[in-house]
Amino acid sequence: MAGNRRSFSLFFSVGFVAQTAQILIFREIFLNFQGNELSFGITFSIWLLFLASGALVFSVVKTRPSTTLFALFSILLAYLPICVHLLRISKSWTALPQGQMIPLFKAVIYTSSLVGPLVFICGALFSSVLKYNEEEKIVSPTRIYILDALGNLFAGLLFSFVFSLFLNHFQLSFIAMGVCFFSLVLSLSGAKQVSAFFLLLATCGLLLFASSLERLSEEARFRAINPQLTLLDINHSPYGETAVVRLPNSEQIDFYINGNYYFSFSESDPYRIAVQAHTLLSLHPAPSKILLLGNLTIISEILLHPLERIDTVELDPFLIRMFKRHLSGRERLALDDPRVSLNTADPRAYVADAPSGEYDIVASYAAEPLTLSSNRLFTEQFFAEVKRILRPGGVFVLSLTVEPDAQSEMVERTLCILNTLKRVFAHTRSTPAHLTAASDSPILIEPATLAERYKSRAVKSAYFDPALYDTFFNPSEQERIDEALRRFAKEAKTTINRDENPVAVVKSLRLYQVLSSDEDRTLYQILGSIKPIHIAIGAVFLLLCGVVLRVVKKTVFISYSVYISVFTCGLFGMAESIMVLLILQSTVGAAYSLVGALSGAFMFGLAGGAEIALKWNLNTKKPLSILLLLSITLIFCPIFILPLYHLLKLRMLMLLSLLLLSTLSGGVVGAVYRTALAILKDSPKSASRVYAVDLLGATAGSIVVGCALLLTQGILVCAVSVFLLLTACIICAFLIPRTS
């Protein structure tokens, strides 16, 4: 019995390793997709499909469970770190020219072929552990679910809140494997126990080399991006990965964030920063306090103006460390100037916490809103927060270029951001200097005025000449831009970019990603063609089929109602998870580090819900209807979390409520699964069918809701769509006859 009890650890470790693998894969895929949150939906669907097939295949394969377990764990140890590495270098197999983004379509193909086998093993492990338990009679099967889920939750929380900030992906995978072999040592006996012990030792040995392996692997990853780049330094933050690279024979330092080229700086290239600094500073008649969001390399030139203070905000403290390490001379001294304060914070949070009426100029150099995370700095809510911290006459400057000859995709993307700005500020001007200014006071951009401001401040820059205002604010160029904006406004529809409806992301994705390939064009077109009306038609169709079946054949109707409930609930669970991720990403932006905790919480809820349903013996239509009603309540919760967060500004509270929401929705899905099985009378055949239907629903949820609807239509439309489907299921469940 003692040996049996020790085997508890085995069930725990299966959940633990699966969750660790999921976190690692999620992150690597997130980076492979250049921080694009579409990767969440895609990873979820890959994960579910392969997990299910692994579990199903190994539930029928006849092998000795302890041998299978041992073999599967060993394969996983070998493959997990290899998979991490292969994902990193997969760009080099696409044979794309260096500097070209990986098309989404190709990324999906490579990712699923690499990750598929890994997830398959995780699914197989779960089936094998169930069979092992059957043979050894250790605990009741539902206990395994609970233990497995505890492993999930534990790994999720541990890696999200503790390890992710200190340990690299090789260390994480070796630790997970160490846990697995330790549990094998505890559970097995004889020769297998001895081998497991040696494998545990080997894993610990590998842990010693993890840092060097990580370094080699990261270098290979950047060689895959461009074989001539030298990786100088790399860092993982809660938001993703920042890398510092250098071109051959160059003094220039180039920053890549999540594999995307972000910006460069070089001390030998002061002209560029001079232009950026002096075009910015001349947009205000007499600036005194300035807030810079990003681009702090320009401060040496900004300091030439008579200012009181410059506050700068960078997301990642690593960036400031790198600036301090790689800059010298004038640029380095500027960082220590008493007028400068260097802050590392989420720019969104920094602005929200800043006192009202503080700044004359707020300048945002946020990256293109290609991801939800960067889109946080382009939404109406953010612009309103910026407006609050501006002094009267203050100017908000955004690094947004308006190309007068822009065509459809570019026009849509640019107008979306400009219209959002216009909702908040009375005046906006887009200039040929690649800057767009917004203010409640009129903005003067005549070259003579700007040159006058520059001269009146007695600025002495060796790298700038006020005559340059003529080039950068060229009146005929300006006229072309203004004329183009009037034309665009007639051509394109007015859309507003908001936290809960981040339309600028899709518009930017469409603009940049369709450049990469024809396949992507098609892929985005399909995703974009999914409309709420299609879901509504689906809901009506489900309901009609139900009504017809109810009249024609009652026995079939019962299983029909149960199966569509399970399918829709699977879809609901996934939709809810991805909505939670979207909220997290569009407020805090740290889904990269927290995805594990959220999915762990969901898995825990899943097991808990099933356990409760079993305990309370839920096996009729009534609890099924109640559970579906509960889903409806939960699907509408995300709508309220965002405004509530903006009202209360309590980040920890929001995080907790998101974790709670994940757990609860997991609970409902688990309970529906269990209740459905009970209604269908618990046959092993129906068990695997219900499982498959649940996974199908979840896959549909991740693709239809996670990839398409959520980004194109926003949270509200998503919630309503899922609500319609759930309503159809509730009506069907209600119509189930009171027999049995």
Add this chain to the structure above:
Amino acid sequence: MGLFDDVPLNRREFIKAILKGGVAVSSLPLALKLLGILEEPAYAELVQKMLVPHSRPLDNNRVQCLVCPFNCILKIKERSQCFTKQNDDGKLFTYAYHNPCIISVDPVEKMPLHHYLPGSQTLTLAIGGCNLHCLYCQNWQQSQKKPDELKMAAKMDKDETLSALKKKELKILAFNYTEPVVMLEWIIELSKFVRPKGYKVVIGTALYINAEPLKALLDAVDGVVVGLKGFTEEFYKKVTGGTLKPVLDGLVKVKEEKKHLEVVNLVVPTYNDKEEDIKRMCEWFVKNLGAETPLHFSRFEPMYKLQNLPRTPLKTLETAHKMAKDCGIKFVYIDNLAPHPANDTYCPKCNKPLIKRVGLRILENSLKEGKCSQCGESIPGVWR
């Protein structure tokens, strides 16, 4: 709110996507298309078309375009790979005719022309389409589309062009942004009309063109800016889709025809920034185009398909500038980076700064009738 809809997708691209994507993934769009969820693209207003003289008929109603080295052979209704020409009933027509998508008034320095009436302005026109497909194209929104897919800025036939030049009091008609080679017929028509009236015509081109049409084009223009994009066949193949040889032959031809010529080289990091390649280019340049032809080095910024490449380090540009000078080229510039000493024109004999530039603006021009005001050295170019 259809955010993805109306992505233009023609039938050929669609079928290509299906073949590439495999049956499983691609049967879905096909099904959606059949269900009417994917819409057919609606083309812009019909434009005029014109017969292409540089073409020849082949069997089965096919026709061959002879304008550029691609020498496209087109079946009925098929478009050339430069997006502008189509086989309509066995005859080759160009759809780049009277329908510019860009009309702009620019300083001549934007071409970039540094030795051609400095400080003057041009009426710049461009029609969509290009026979090259550079991965870093700055004007990809226009150059990689069919002219009839783009919104026409205004109809520009010869009378309208002349009245625009008069109205804006401009002396130079320029063709830039996209590729003049693919709108050759239109340029020749306009040029024949405005040049006898005292106007100048200049073009900015990649010069990927066959000998005979090049002759016709050169007869129609006064000044040529050529983008010599790299100096290896490999670079041309990988980045532009074309080949180097015809461009070099074309450059020699421009020089032979004694047209004003300036050459631009965009330095793309990790692609064409190797010192030995730049050196070979400069040596060829001096030998074939002469030391007096101005050469511009230009900085790459992440653009179009090459979004994920750092911009060109200043040091790379300065090294290239120095190598070109060392090779004996007298007028070497670094563009789109200002203020920088290499923006200015210096006397090759006494090294006096003659034309000082900031951005696209001329700060100071001390040339005296095309000669150095200090030593009297004659500076090549068109100054009046």
